[in-house]
Amino acid sequence: MSERTNDPIHTHPIELLQNLIRFDTTNPPGNEIDCVNYIHRLLTDAGVDTWIFAKDPNRPNLIARLQGQGTAPPLLLYGHVDVVTTEGQDWTHPPFGGEIHDGYIWGRGALDMKSGAAMMLAAVLRAKAEGLSPPGDVVLAILCDEEAGGVYGAMYMVDEHPDQFEGIRYALGEFGGASFYIAGKTFYPIQVAEKQICWMRGTVSGPGGHGSRPMRGGAMAKLGRVLQRLDKSRLPVHITPAARQMFEIIGSSLPMVQGFVLRQLLNPALTDSVLKLMGEHKLNFEPLFHNTVNATIVHGGEKINVIPSKIVFEMDGRLLPGFTPDDMIAELSPILGDEVELEIVWYDPGPAEPDMGLFDTLADVMQEADPGGIALPMLLPAVTDARFFSRLGIQTYGFTPMKLPEDFRFFDLAHAADERLPVEIMAFGTKAIYSVLQRFGG
CATH class of the missing domain: 3.40.630.10 (Zn peptidases)
Known part of the structure; x- marks a missing residue:
C-alpha cells in the first residue's frame, strides 16, 4: 500500500x-x-x-x-x-x-x-x-x-x-449523485428508490428424439418463438411516485419546448413514443417506466445427436416499486402464451414509496458543491x-x-x-x- x-x-x-x-x-x-x-x-x-x-x-x-x-x-x-x-x-x-x-x-x-x-x-x-x-x-x-x-x-x-x-x-x-446533462443543464440524481429483483425460470417442452430426424415445433422452436416475442414486446407503462418527481423536476428545469416534451413521459399514452426521442438517455430512462425482463441463461440438451424434450431458460425480471411477482406474471403471460411453464425463483421486495425526509439536506449540499447543478430524486433501475x-x-x-x-x-x-x-x-x-x-x- x-x-x-x-x-x-x-x-x-x-x-x-x-x-x-x-x-x-x-x-x-x-x-x-x-x-x-x-x-x-x-x-x-x-x-x-x-x-x-x-x-x-x-x-x-x-x-x-x-x-x-x-x-x-x-x-x-x-x-x-x-x-x-x-x-x-x-x-x-x-x-x-x-x-x-x-x-x-x-x-x-x-x-x-x-x-x-x-x-x-x-x-x-x-x-x-x-x-x-x-x-x-x-x-x-x-x-x-x-x-x-x-x-x-x-x-x-x-x-x-x-x-x-x-x-x-x-x-x-x-x-446516486453522478452528474448527467440534458440541454446544457447539469443534473445530480440522488437515488431514493430502486427496482426489485424478480428472477424467473421458464420451461418449454416438446417431443424428443434422434438428432438425425427433422423436428418441427419442438422445444427448441418453441423457445425461439418465445425469445422473439420477448425481444419485440414491452411490458405496460407505469408512472411511479419516484419517477414522477424525477421527471417533473427535469422538465421544469429545461427550456419550454424541451421541458414540455420531456414531461409527456409522464403521460402513459405517450411514454413509449417520447422515449424514442430521448437519444442517448433512452436506455437509462426506459426501465423507469416499465417492469422489465431479459432472458439470460438457457439450459437444454445433453448430447449433440439427441433432440431435447425440455429446455429451461432463466430470466432477470425487475419490478417497479409497489409491484409484486403476481403483477409480473400477469404482464408476461400474454407474451409467453401457453408454451411456457413459469415460476418465480427469487423475489426481493422493497418499499413502495420513498421517505424523502433527508432529501432537501442532500440537495442543499449539492447546490453548494456545484451552484449550477440541479439535484433531483432518482429511481434506480437496478438493485x-x-x-x-x-x-x-x-x-x-x-x-x-x-x-x-x-x-x-x-x-x-x-x-x-x-x-x-x-x-x-x-x-x-x-x-x-x-x-x-x-x-x-x-
Missing part, C-alpha cells in the same frame, strides 16, 4: 481509492478480508471504534461508529468492497493496479463502488481527525458480497445483527443493498457525488473493461459527504 507518511490519508482520497482497488476482491469468491482489514487498521489507528462481523471468516463486514451529540438519530454510511469479474475483458491498464493515466484512475471498482466506499471512509477519518461532533452518531458499514446477492454482507448484517442499526432512519449508499436495510425501516439515499465530464458514460463503464474515474472526483465527493456529516438532522 502507498500510504503517505506526512499527510493523513484522508486528505488524499484518490490515494485511498488506489489502495482499495489494489485488493482483488472479485466476487465470486470475494475474499474481501485483506481489504476490510486494511480499512479496519486505518480506522483503529485513527481512534475510531470498530467491530467485525462475519458469516465466513474470509468475508468480513466492518462497523465503525463516531459518537455524535445525540440531537439527531444516527446516520448510516455504507458501501461494498467486492467487485465483479474482469474475466474475458481487454483492459488498457491493469484492472487491479489503481494506476493514474490521462487524469483518470483506472481499475475495477473505480465506479462500483470502491470510490464511494473511499469517499465515505475519508469523510469519517476527517471527522475524527478534526474533532467533528455531528448531530447524531455516524455509523460506517463496509460490506462484502453485494455483487452476488448480499448473503454474506448486508443480508447477513440485517438478519443477524440488526442491533447495529438501531434508531437509524436514513442512510447514504450507492448509486443495491438498500433493499435489505429497508427491512429495518431505513431509507437509503444513493449519494456518492461525482461531477463528471459531459461525455463520460458512467453506466457503460461500470462492470466493463477500462472502468475508470476522473481523479478530481474523489475530492469533490468526499467534501460533499463530509458536509452531510456536519448538518444531517437539522
